[in-house]
Every structure is written in structure tokens, then in C-alpha cells.
Amino acid sequence: MKPEETVDYHMKVGWHAVARMYNAEAAKSGITTAIGFVLLNINQETGTPATKIAPLMGLEARSLTRILKSMEEDKLIYRVPDEKDKRLVRIFLTEKGLEKKEISRKTVRHFNHKIREAIPPEELDVFFRVCAKITSMIENKEIF
Numbered sequence: 001m002k003p004e005e006t007v008d009y010h011m012k013v014g015w016h017a018v019a020r021m022y023n024a025e026a027a028k029s030g031i032t033t034a035i036g037f038v039l040l041n042i043n044q045e046t047g048t049p050a051t052k053i054a055p056l057m058g059l060e061a062r063s064l065t066r067i068l069k070s071m072e073e074d075k076l077i078y079r080v081p082d083e084k085d086k087r088l089v090r091i092f093l094t095e096k097g098l099e100k101k102e103i104s105r106k107t108v109r110h111f112n113h114k115i116r117e118a119i120p121p122e123e124l125d126v127f128f129r130v131c132a133k134i135t136s137m138i139e140n141k142e143i144f
Contacts, residue, residue, distance in 0.1 A: 007134070022107065029103045031076075034067050036104035039076065039097060047080060047090030076100060 003009045022033040031039075034057075041056045042048045054064040068091065071077045076097035082088035093101060116124065137143055 011134075018111075021111070025107045026104070029100060031100050031104075035071055035076070036100070036107070038064070038067055038071065039093065039101035039104050040108065042077070042091050042093055042097075042101070044093050044098065044101075047092045049082070050079070050089050050091055053091065071097070 019033055022036065026033050026036050037057050038053060041053050050064070050068060051061070053059075053068075054061050057064070059067075068077065072079070074096075075094055077091050077093055079089045079091060082090055119127075
């Protein structure tokens with residue numbers, strides 16, 4: 001079987017194309033795709049517990065720790081201990097973080113708008129169902 005005939009090949013090539021595109025756009029604003037995704041997952045009203053961000057992004061906690069440290073150094077976020085549970089730290093966005101979040105939001109919306117313009121809804125529905133099924137099979141250990 002040729003690589004281009006395998007499911008994982010197409011998933012990897014597709015994701016890498018999206019990642020390259022997002023990285024090029026993010027670089028224009030002085031951030032990375034990973035930082036953009038973190039920004040999008042922070043609730044500015046209530047703050048977001050650091051422990052909740054990694055699972056939302058499919059990251060290991062160690063990777064997120066490095067990203068959050070970098071974001072704090074770049075003055076995109078600040079941390080506040082939770083009032084009820086002192087073991088919990090909530091992440092909030094600075095003004096600069098809010099600006100970068102808006103850029104990230106617009107970039108993601110633009111990408112999705114362009115895809116929805118080019119691909120009929122019924123084809124996207126099939127794509128979403130197939131992706132969900134593959135994810136479910138992997139998470140439920142139906143593959144190995």
C-alpha cells in the first residue's frame with residue numbers, strides 16, 4: 001500500500017498544511033499557532049484553570065507549562081490563584097493577550113468561512129462524522 005492510500009497519511013498531510021498556514025498567519029502577529037490556540041481557550045470573564053487548557057488542546061501538561069511560561073514572559077497572560085481553591089491557578093489575558101486572541105479568532109473564522117464557501121455542507125458533514133468516528137475508535141482503543 002502506498003502512503004498516499006492510507007488514512008493516516010491524509011490526516012497528517014492535511015493537518016500539517018493547516019498548521020503551516022496558521023503558523024504563517026500567527027507569525028505576522030508575533031505569536032505561534034500553539035499560543036493562538038491557548039488564547040482562544042481562555043475565558044476572560046472567569047479565567048481558565050491552567051489544568052483545563054491542556055485537555056482542550058490535546059496537549060500534555062508539560063508542553064502547556066512551557067507555552068504558558070512563554071506567554072507570561074510576553075505579557076499575554078497573567079495568573080491569579082483561585083479564591084476558593086488555592087491549589088488552582090486561573091489564567092487571564094492581558095490587553096495584549098486580548099488583542100492577539102482577537103487576531104487568532106479572526107484567522108480561524110476566516111479559514112472556516114473559506115472552507116465552507118468551497119466545500120458543500122453535505123461533504124463537510126461526512127468529513128466531520130468520519131473524523132469523529134476515527135477519534136472515537138482511537139480513544140476507545142478499537143484500533144490496537
